Amino acid sequence: MLNEQLSPFDDQRHISWPMALTTGILCAILMGATLARAAGDAAVLSSTDELQAGGQFNDRNALPGAALYNTHCATCHLGQVYKAPHQTWLEMMPQKALYTTMTEGIMAPQAAQLSQQQKIDVVEYLTSKRYTAEAKALQPLNLCTGDASAFASWNDQEITGWGRDTSRFIPDTVAGVNKADLPKLRLKWSFGYAGAFRARSQPTIAMGTIYTGSQDGTVYALDLETGCVRWSFSASAEVRTGVILGQHGSTRPLAFFGDIIANLYAVDAVTGELVWKISADDHPSATLTGTPAYHEGVLYTPVSSLEVTAAADPNYPCCTFRGKVMAIDANSGTSKWESYTVPNPASKKGVTRVGTPILAPSGAPVWNSPTLDPDNNRLFFGSGENYSSPADGNSDAIFAVRMDTGERLWTRQIFSGDAWNVGCMMSVNHPNCPPELGPDYDLGSSPLLVKRPGSEDVIVAGHKDGSVIAYDAATGAQRQWVAKVGRGSIQGGVHFGMAAEGTRVYAPINDMNDTRNGEDLDPKLARPGVHAINAQDGVVLWSHVQENTCGEDRPLCDPGVSAPLTALTGAVIAGHLDGHLRAYDGETGDVIWDYDTKQNFDTVNGVAASGGGMSGAGVTVAQGHVVVNSGYGLYFHEPGNALLVFAVDESPALTSSK
Numbered sequence: 001m002l003n004e005q006l007s008p009f010d011d012q013r014h015i016s017w018p019m020a021l022t023t024g025i026l027c028a029i030l031m032g033a034t035l036a037r038a039a040g041d042a043a044v045l046s047s048t049d050e051l052q053a054g055g056q057f058n059d060r061n062a063l064p065g066a067a068l069y070n071t072h073c074a075t076c077h078l079g080q081v082y083k084a085p086h087q088t089w090l091e092m093m094p095q096k097a098l099y100t101t102m103t104e105g106i107m108a109p110q111a112a113q114l115s116q117q118q119k120i121d122v123v124e125y126l127t128s129k130r131y132t133a134e135a136k137a138l139q140p141l142n143l144c145t146g147d148a149s150a151f152a153s154w155n156d157q158e159i160t161g162w163g164r165d166t167s168r169f170i171p172d173t174v175a176g177v178n179k180a181d182l183p184k185l186r187l188k189w190s191f192g193y194a195g196a197f198r199a200r201s202q203p204t205i206a207m208g209t210i211y212t213g214s215q216d217g218t219v220y221a222l223d224l225e226t227g228c229v230r231w232s233f234s235a236s237a238e239v240r241t242g243v244i245l246g247q248h249g250s251t252r253p254l255a256f257f258g259d260i261i262a263n264l265y266a267v268d269a270v271t272g273e274l275v276w277k278i279s280a281d282d283h284p285s286a287t288l289t290g291t292p293a294y295h296e297g298v299l300y301t302p303v304s305s306l307e308v309t310a311a312a313d314p315n316y317p318c319c320t321f322r323g324k325v326m327a328i329d330a331n332s333g334t335s336k337w338e339s340y341t342v343p344n345p346a347s348k349k350g351v352t353r354v355g356t357p358i359l360a361p362s363g364a365p366v367w368n369s370p371t372l373d374p375d376n377n378r379l380f381f382g383s384g385e386n387y388s389s390p391a392d393g394n395s396d397a398i399f400a401v402r403m404d405t406g407e408r409l410w411t412r413q414i415f416s417g418d419a420w421n422v423g424c425m426m427s428v429n430h431p432n433c434p435p436e437l438g439p440d441y442d443l444g445s446s447p448l449l450v451k452r453p454g455s456e457d458v459i460v461a462g463h464k465d466g467s468v469i470a471y472d473a474a475t476g477a478q479r480q481w482v483a484k485v486g487r488g489s490i491q492g493g494v495h496f497g498m499a500a501e502g503t504r505v506y507a508p509i510n511d512m513n514d515t516r517n518g519e520d521l522d523p524k525l526a527r528p529g530v531h532a533i534n535a536q537d538g539v540v541l542w543s544h545v546q547e548n549t550c551g552e553d554r555p556l557c558d559p560g561v562s563a564p565l566t567a568l569t570g571a572v573i574a575g576h577l578d579g580h581l582r583a584y585d586g587e588t589g590d591v592i593w594d595y596d597t598k599q600n601f602d603t604v605n606g607v608a609a610s611g612g613g614m615s616g617a618g619v620t621v622a623q624g625h626v627v628v629n630s631g632y633g634l635y636f637h638e639p640g641n642a643l644l645v646f647a648v649d650e651s652p653a654l655t656s657s658k
Contacts, residue, residue: 065125094216142605144228152208162291162369163244166446168499176624186649190601192609197639199629200616202242213239227604231272248297258288276333304365311421319362319387339406352431363387368446382443389434391419412476462494481538485531491515497564503535508561528560542589564618575614597630612640
């Protein structure tokens with residue numbers, strides 16, 4: 001095992017936030033949350049309810065649904081019952097899905113003794129929101145008619161980005177937009193996600209259609225030209241993954257995606273008809289967040305979890321989840337293999353001071369989209385922290401496995417001794433808080449496979465400490481170079497994804513100054529923005545450190561880049577947490593286009609929409625259009641619910657670029 005501790009934390013008072021937060025998983029979280037502070041201590045949570053955003057009740061435990069839930073539901077949803085989603089997931093599900101589950105779904109027998117109003121009371125308790133008419137029925141859709149409803153022919157070459165190539169480089173033949181076009185982009189149309197305050201599914205463009213998921217679990221196929229709805233599909237819970245398309249042989253094209261309660265779906269890409277649905281993992285806290293990768297009829301699906309949050313309960317035996325990537329036959333939904341980050345199931349290592357079992361090793365979730373290397377029969381992915389102590393050699397690591405069998409080829413651990421869970425957010429003395437106290441430096445960004453002319457291929461990985469590092473792709477044994485481009489922190493460094501054009505690697509740096517977790521960070525060392533690195537030798541080509549223009553009236557605004565980047569020939573596009581979509585010259589780092597998404601939009605579907613901070617998903621470019629989701633509403637980032645579509649305006653009097 002190759003271990004490399006790049007950023008040891010000597011301050012044992014340090015309390016770290018999990019990458020589950022920075023990858024946008026923790027509930028509907030932290031917008032406007034209040035942190036408790038004991039005298040002389042770092043800020044901590046007084047309740048996990050503070051992780052919720054958008055709540056309409058001061059004390060949801062006083063609602064009538066609280067007692068009903070505790071009597072009829074809680075026993076099975078504490079994270080210990082086979083296939084029963086933990087309460088954390090129930091709180092993230094759309095109201096309509098919760099209600100339907102109790103009235104006509106799998107929970108109907110258990111809820112049979114509850115009246116209609118009592119079922120609504122339970123839904124209001126779980127979601128901390130009034131049960132609205134919007135939740136009772138699907139929103140009316142702007143359905144396509146005539147020519148707008150017709151799909152173009154299938155072209156496998158137009159599918160780019162996550163799911164196919166984690167470099168997120170869009171070739172000219174697919175983009176239909178070049179560097180010279182970027183300053184002439186204008187907003188063509190916008191679409192509003194109903195009842196949402198985050199938009200974090202990576203859009204995909206194929207067959208003249210935009211495919212995207214939403215917070216309420218609806219997956220849309222939208223006409224690229226007009227935004228009308230060709231079809232919609234209702235998943236069981238929020239769809240955070242991207243929607244990836246594939247066609248094997250002469251079969252019909254399918255769209256694949258996952259929801260936050262670990263269901264994986266295949267639907268007909270033209271009709272929206274369900275082809276198959278499976279549970280990717282039986283663990284009650286499992287989730288699908290990273291976009292699956294598709295190659296020749298096989299879907300490589302990363303599995304992560306939110307068991308870190310369940311551990312905030314001192315009586316919760318922490319922890320048993322193990323991250324993995326699984327290979328699924330795309331046509332049937334059957335499993336071909338599973339490759340676990342932690343090879344063996346957790347076993348009892350002791351008890352906490354309150355008598356709760358300590359189970360380890362655990363965790364090492366996979367948040368990122370796997371990187372394909374079919375020429376060498378290899379698949380690469382990164383892992384997160386261990387959830388319980390002792391930490392093992394599989395957390396915060398890069399993995400290479402065989403594509404055909406899942407057999408592990410090599411592992412490179414970047415940060416050793418990283419065990420952490422949300423119990424540490426309650427107090428460093430919390431019974432479930434591991435003594436390692438993090439630093440919770442997950443690899444949330446997909447490793448990039450970079451081919452260097454005249455030299456060996458390298459895996460380039462970006463980390464939350466602000467470093468970008470290259471390793472031998474064949475063995476992971478030798479570190480080729482390190483480029484330190486950010487200050488780093490729990491909410492610093494590289495989060496969701498880098499991009500690469502050939503050997504030019506683009507690294508987004510977040511580097512928030514106020515992480516709300518007790519860290520004392522020097523703002524003078526922060527480097528939020530975009531940085532370009534030569535993958536041949538690690539030399540930093542340029543750095544654009546973004547000035548903070550947020551203003552005191554926007555406390556959730558930040559200049560950093562948490563969202564993944566998207567590269568074109570000679571340019572790179574970044575969605576910032578200040579709501580600005582910026583295009584950079586790839587040679588110089590100069591901003592060549594800037595659009596402020598933090599505004600209200602008149603949408604084609606009539607749903608009120610506004611933009612906000614961008615994270616989780618990046619820009620998609622294809623067929624002359626630039627598409628992005630705006631709004632995050634998690635971990636102190638600005639909410640929003642807008643899908644924005646841009647195209648080139650050739651007018652000489654163009655005024656709409658800013």
